[in-house]
Amino acid sequence: MAQGGAQIATTTSPFKRDALRMRKVDYIRQVASDLFNRKGFDATSLDEVAEIIGISKPSIYYYYKNKSELLLDCYTRTLDICESLIEEAEAKGGTSLDKLCYFTRELIYLNCAHGSIAIVSELNSVPDASIEGLRKRNTALTENLLSLTKNGVADGSMRSDIGKPTIYFIMGGVNWIPRWHREDGTMSAEDIANSYTEFLLRGVAAPDGN
Amino acid sequence: MAQGGAQIATTTSPFKRDALRMRKVDYIRQVASDLFNRKGFDATSLDEVAEIIGISKPSIYYYYKNKSELLLDCYTRTLDICESLIEEAEAKGGTSLDKLCYFTRELIYLNCAHGSIAIVSELNSVPDASIEGLRKRNTALTENLLSLTKNGVADGSMRSDIGKPTIYFIMGGVNWIPRWHREDGTMSAEDIANSYTEFLLRGVAAPDGN
DNA sequence: AGGCATGTTGACTTTAGGCTAAATTACCTG
């Protein structure tokens, strides 16, 4: 991110238009997500977003009705990704513990690659009409993780005392990453993911396990 | 908190002035901390703070030079408390693991009692002159926790592979609490503290234990 | 070339909210 406007080419060959448009929207969302994560929605101005991208503020309004819709798009994408991560985890099979670890690890990688997803933490700033829907998806996600732990007890991979607070703890640790992580090479995503996953594992894995 | 302005009595007997003033400042800081935690510094207006307290915005300016100074005061208090928590933990003795658990548990209680402390997460919004100082104190705190784990290896209470990422993970989980926790009785501070502490314990305690 | 789509922008309006000045009230003390 933040490598100027060169990203957005102006050449539009007939059938590449849509693809180009999509890439532009992607880029806006990426820069916005990064800033929203680091400074918060209200502290981020669209002028700033535009400047980093190398376009003018009205251009953003060409792609987004208003600032809240941009936030909505960021959050929607995050939820899309999280939901597909869950599906992937399920598809890969293995124990419930494996699935939880997979999900967490992937999420950590995403949070370390700034802008790739926005942490869903300011639902109230999203357009009124969409708040409830997003909240439901978000809750459903937590429920999914929670039911994963239920299954983990059944398949013997996880402890039986993992409840909502523990899930919140884990998500908190993961969601906090963009607040302190800088892509300056001092701490690689792998390091973080490994440390987190090991810690997580010891916390939730069934005792004794081989 | 948030029970209107009744909190601030107007009766001032001669020598109680200072104490009263202090209580008022405390109350402002408390309400502000709560809002800063939940909505962020920029998303919180002083009008809002004033309204919850039941005073007018300029009254806040009687006690604080500006919004940034209010944030600075919130953060300073947080750091004061955290530092004394570390001291308390040291004073109580026990293993390094005990100390880490004590510190974490107390911090969780504070984070569950909304407004009692502000999460130090928007250092850039503090008055320029104070940023560096606060950052140092904050870093020192992390270093303290980190050195606690070093000692924990020595005294045999903790695993040897606990590094910075793990400390960040833990702090993230704790710092995230105000984002989701509501004082509606559905989840008590005890429940949270217990779950967190057990999870933490399994993650950092030396294997085999007593 | 002219026309239409798609983008892009500088310049503008508007508003929320930080901050201030000056007037007003409450309260203590002699």
Next chain:
DNA sequence: CAGGTAATTTAGCCTAAAGTCAACATGCCT
């Protein structure tokens, strides 16, 4: 009760940033 200080407020200034608009590009398509 008078004078002084502390505390609070009313009214309003001022700036940053959201949002709008009309004019200007760009490039394909006939």
